[in-house]
Amino acid sequence: VAAGVLRVAILSTGEELLRGAIADTNAQFLARTLRRAGGVAIEIRQVGDGREEIARAAGELARRCDLLVVTGGLGPTADDRTREALADAAGVGLKEDAAAAAGVAAFFRRLGREPSPSNRQQAFVPEGARVVPNPIGSAPGFELAIGPARAVALPGVPAEMKAMVNATLLPGLSAEPGALAQEERLLQVAGLAESVVGERIDAWLRRTEPPLVSVTVSAGHLTVAVTDRGDAEGRSRLAAAASELRRLLGAHVFAEGETTLAQHVVTRLRARGETVALAESCTGGLVGAALTDVPGSSQVFLEGCVTYSEAAKIRALNVPAALLAAHGAVSEEVARGMADGVRRRAGATWGVAVTGVAGPDGGSAAAPVGCVHLARAGANGVEHVRKQFPGDRGLVRAFAVTAALDLLRRGLD
């Protein structure tokens, strides 16, 4: 993290996190939201409900960051110990706060209920803390100094936490010393292996000064993220970096910004006034599910055929039985026949077909586990690619979905 940047640390508390009962989506929301607003997360931690462990983690993180956000442990029950723990970390005691007491009372008035004695515990905050109102639930938050850091404690209930971040934490954030909104450019890449991407942009990935480049990978879909400061100098560096990265990655970059391959394909089809039909075997409906995940896809996606059995391939797609017998269901010939068959059947501009061996069983010498044939039929004929994917059944299927959508989009660009 460059000097002068507003360093953020996030501490999530709760035994349910350590038991693995839930994933820490609160921390993800905070990291993403605070980054856009000008902070940079340097570390995220999950600890349990214990007073000592929360106090120790808060103390350690407060020495490393400018802003520490703590979630959870503000409820009324005996295992809610964040108030005491942050008081310990700040070296102060607890006191009853009039604003917090009024907030708790108002919450129960709205519900038409009486606060219990344990709810009244929620009006206690560390000495010197300022109360952060909770517009939704009974647990007020608070903020106080822990060493050099500003610490903010918020409830663990996601809706309450988010409402309080938006109402109280974000508005003042850009005025914090060092807060500098980060600008981010995302290049979406398909059709190149991770190692090849890594080699092509190696020097960029090794940078330790802005613009910083990172790559995230999801079954054949790579997102190259470039970040830099949100001021004029940063933006200009960012534009130059994005343009050079696009050059290095070529036509494998299918889009810029926050988008998916399915969204891009739907957008392109709509812009061209074209339609698609799908014939899926090993993906079992996943390509259709990806396309129809995009609102408005009904205008371009006419029909999908999940032809898992050979009989279905023959009857629904007019794939000749002799072709299946001669080449096997997982073959270039059958993939071409399926793409052409579903295109004609649905009267679509494009027909896309996937047939492969997802495993764990069913592999052969000609078509081992991970072998997937893909075809795209259009007005100018049928394109085919054969892929050999690594991984288990789920991963092979996920790779096949990306490859099918990528094959289609290369006909649309």
Added chain:
Amino acid sequence: VAAGVLRVAILSTGEELLRGAIADTNAQFLARTLRRAGGVAIEIRQVGDGREEIARAAGELARRCDLLVVTGGLGPTADDRTREALADAAGVGLKEDAAAAAGVAAFFRRLGREPSPSNRQQAFVPEGARVVPNPIGSAPGFELAIGPARAVALPGVPAEMKAMVNATLLPGLSAEPGALAQEERLLQVAGLAESVVGERIDAWLRRTEPPLVSVTVSAGHLTVAVTDRGDAEGRSRLAAAASELRRLLGAHVFAEGETTLAQHVVTRLRARGETVALAESCTGGLVGAALTDVPGSSQVFLEGCVTYSEAAKIRALNVPAALLAAHGAVSEEVARGMADGVRRRAGATWGVAVTGVAGPDGGSAAAPVGCVHLARAGANGVEHVRKQFPGDRGLVRAFAVTAALDLLRRGLD
């Protein structure tokens, strides 16, 4: 954490975690899986890709725990620095490992590709480390001592990490000093709202002594987990608790143990020698994708029709145009027609149909956003249910998949 317990710490690396691009589901899986095997997570951390930050976090955690599991940063690119960082934390250098090199070479041989120079970097591990084979991907893991702790480094790709945990980490774990296996029983529930489940088993959820009960929820599918110690006394308490919980939840419990609704349906269909065909509208292929996620589903799943357009519903499923015109595509009548049509078309024992409004657009007074009609056609006629689901497009679709599979399984039990 009680004395003598096997203390586990989890360190997840990757800028994408600090940017909030993804939630740390790897840590959740590890916490849950290692807990079952006898360890207790005491802390989870996410840090970025930097060599120094990973080394510092690993060193701090190694002083607090018996077993440290580090994920991510083992890939071939320049921002994969976990090998160097853990070597730093252990105070050793890197060396090329023959077993790791052989693993990388074998991975690329299986794919029929040549490893690139950067892939060969993956064969370097800290001195004194033992290589953990990667049965799926190119990145081998390794384990080494960092201070008093045993540290294990695994790839961040979830499928690879999970396969390596199951193959290498879990088998020896119960022999570690302090490991005390927890026994867990899982009741899988569908067809009951979370709040109703919560009320029925309220007293169980409030327990603070074993057996402990928790509920996780995923779009209409609930998993009730009961845990207790793995000794004779714990097991006997667990059996009594599971039996009482089954009684409270009744026929909504569709299975016990680690299974999904789709797995259960495929198992039941196979046992009965029956088959199914699907007609999907708003789910766009997700029900087929769920069924075909189960190895061996090809024996029972004959065909799926994703009939997104009205024309497809008419042509593929023989739904009369007059029925569509009279009742609209999202209606009981059309759902029944689709289920019956796809059953006849595929010659299957069962036909299951889903038609609904996933949103955000397309709602009407008769069929608002979230309204889904489901039908199951069989030898004894057609069953229908209408559901009104909360949430955004993705959640409505996920709820609809659960409801479709639940409707089918109620015909099979």
